[in-house]
Amino acid sequence: MTKDEKQKLRKIAELGCSLCRHQGNEGTPCEIHHIRRSGVRSSSPVIGLCPYHHRGSNTSIHGMGRKRFEREYAITEEQLLVQTKNLLNAST
Numbered sequence: 001m002t003k004d005e006k007q008k009l010r011k012i013a014e015l016g017c018s019l020c021r022h023q024g025n026e027g028t029p030c031e032i033h034h035i036r037r038s039g040v041r042s043s044s045p046v047i048g049l050c051p052y053h054h055r056g057s058n059t060s061i062h063g064m065g066r067k068r069f070e071r072e073y074a075i076t077e078e079q080l081l082v083q084t085k086n087l088l089n090a091s092t
């Protein structure tokens, strides 16, 4: 991993959980979630998700699966990624 990549990960972590932010709670401590896109082998994009939204059994992207997660929270992983990218750009 390059220095730039490390710094980007750190910034994403500092933004907090992208879904909590979407729900109006900024800065929830988060873990890094890698978005898996079929057919793309190079580095996968990442977003921040708190443990509750990352791996909680019935509340998270891994616990429920992406489809249910997106239906439950009415937002897609890709939309969370766009919001994360916008925030990163705004802060630099």
Ligand SMILES: [Zn+2]
Pocket (backbone or CB within 6 Å): 017, 018, 019, 020, 021, 028, 049, 050, 052, 053
């Ligand atoms: Zn969260």
Ligand SMILES: [Zn+2]
Pocket (backbone or CB within 6 Å): 032, 033, 034, 054, 062
């Ligand atoms: Zn994950």
